[in-house]
Amino acid sequence: MSLTIGARETEERQTEEREAEGHRTEGRERARWTAGSDAPPASAGEPGTRRTPAALILAAARRTRAVLILARTRRTPASLILAGARRTRAVLALTGGQRIRAALALTWPLARAIDWAPLAAVAVFTAALVSLVEMGSELSAGTALDLMRVGGALLGGAAAFALVDPVATNAGPAPVPRWVRQGLRCLLAGAVAMAVWLGAFAVVVSRLPRGQLFPLSDLLVEAVVCLGAGLAAAATATRFTSGRQLALAAVVAQLMLVLATVLLPAGLQLWPPTCGYGHWYEAHRFWLVMSPLPLLWLAAANRDVR
Numbered sequence: 189m190s191l192t193i194g195a196r197e198t199e200e201r202q203t204e205e206r207e208a209e210g211h212r213t214e215g216r217e218r219a220r221w222t223a224g225s226d227a228p229p230a231s232a233g234e235p236g237t238r239r240t241p242a243a244l245i246l247a248a249a250r251r252t253r254a255v256l257i258l259a260r261t262r263r264t265p266a267s268l269i270l271a272g273a274r275r276t277r278a279v280l281a282l283t284g285g286q287r288i289r290a291a292l293a294l295t296w297p298l299a300r301a302i303d304w305a306p307l308a309a310v311a312v313f314t315a316a317l318v319s320l321v322e323m324g325s326e327l328s329a330g331t332a333l334d335l336m337r338v339g340g341a342l343l344g345g346a347a348a349f350a351l352v353d354p355v356a357t358n359a360g361p362a363p364v365p366r367w368v369r370q371g372l373r374c375l376l377a378g379a380v381a382m383a384v385w386l387g388a389f390a391v392v393v394s395r396l397p398r399g400q401l402f403p404l405s406d407l408l409v410e411a412v413v414c415l416g417a418g419l420a421a422a423a424t425a426t427r428f429t430s431g432r433q434l435a436l437a438a439v440v441a442q443l444m445l446v447l448a449t450v451l452l453p454a455g456l457q458l459w460p461p462t463c464g465y466g467h468w469y470e471a472h473r474f475w476l477v478m479s480p481l482p483l484l485w486l487a488a489a490n491r492d493v494r
Contacts, residue, residue, distance in 0.1 A: 200258075215421065216330070216369055219351060255477070258378050258475055262419045275344060295372060295376070298369065298376065301353070302349075302376060302377065305349075306346040306435070307347060307349070307380055310346040310384075311343075311380075314339040314342065314384060314385075315388065315391070316366075317339065318339070318388045318392050318395075322395075326397050327396060329400055329402065329462065330355065330461055331399070332395070332402060332403075333462075335388070336411075337407075337410060340410060340411035341385075341406060341414045341443070341446055343382075343384060343385055343414070343415035344381065344411075344416075344442055345416035345418050345438070345439040346418075347377040347378060347418055348419060348421065348434075348435045348438035348442070349377075350373045351370065351374070351377075351419070351422040351426055351434070351435065352430075352431065352432055352434060352435050353426070353430070365492055366490070366491075366492045367490045370490040376421065376453065377419070378401075378415055381415055384410075385411050389404065389407065398439075401464045403463065403464075406468070406472040406475075409475045409476050409479055410475060411476065412479055412482075413475055413479055413482060416482025416483050417441075417445050417446075418439065419438075419482075420482045420485040420486040420489055421439075421441040422434060422437075422438035423486055423490050424485075426489075457473045458475070
């Protein structure tokens with residue numbers, strides 16, 4: 189009789205231990221999976237809904253199999269969103285000073301990433317143009333004026349290729365906004381283009397007759413307008429497309445704008461053929477007043493894409 193009672197007590201203790209272990213296992217499963225599960229495990233205290241250890245093991249095996257299937261894919265949409273969110277939080281955590289330092293640190297990589305070949309080709313062409321035309325003799329003022337205008341228009345179109353960024357659509361959040369990156373590209377290309385133009389101007393002036401009127405300020409305004417129009421057209425194209433076709437579209441747009449102003453009636457000459465005569469001063473007052481428009485257009489086109 190005592191042996192029967194002892195065996196029964198042992199069996200009851202083992203049953204209680206199994207139930208306690210099941211409760212602990214269920215608690216661990218709930219803590220582990222509830223955050224990512226639409227249907228969390230049933231509570232052990234709810235009558236008729238308690239899950240046995242075998243059911244918990246089976247559910248865990250099913251979840252493990254699902255996780256392994258997702259892990260075999262290269263990048264799931266959820267992982268991409270999570271990675272983007274982490275990078276965005278890191279970017280937003282930067283202070284103003286850190287953003288300035290990041291922009292300065294970005295200058296050299298951007299300079300290396302810019303496609304300089306079009307600007308280099310136009311620079312060589314411009315240098316040859318101003319050196320070889322009427323070589324061995326002095327340049328006339330009209331010819332010199334045409335050379336500088338052709339060079340300014342070509343340099344403005346070539347600078348548009350600096351905004352070509354093949355990886356812009358694939359890049360994640362950057363430490364600096366888009367308008368800073370695009371602005372740096374414009375500044376780098378614009379500085380090189382203007383340096384080439386000023387070098388060509390120096391060569392042309394050296395070939396003019398002594399005392400010939402050839403005002404730098406007026407011609408510089410024309411060059412700035414051509415350069416700004418080319419960069420603004422390219423910046424607008426980057427919002428709709430990518431690759432070198434955006435630069436080609438910008439070149440076409442810039443040349444159309446130049447031709448539209450060249451073909452105006454004689455009473456509205458915006459490109460007077462002789463320095464200091466005819467409508468020269470009126471035309472260059474107009475260009476001076478209009479010169480901020482391409483720059484404002486460029487700033488608007490370089491805004492962050494929403």
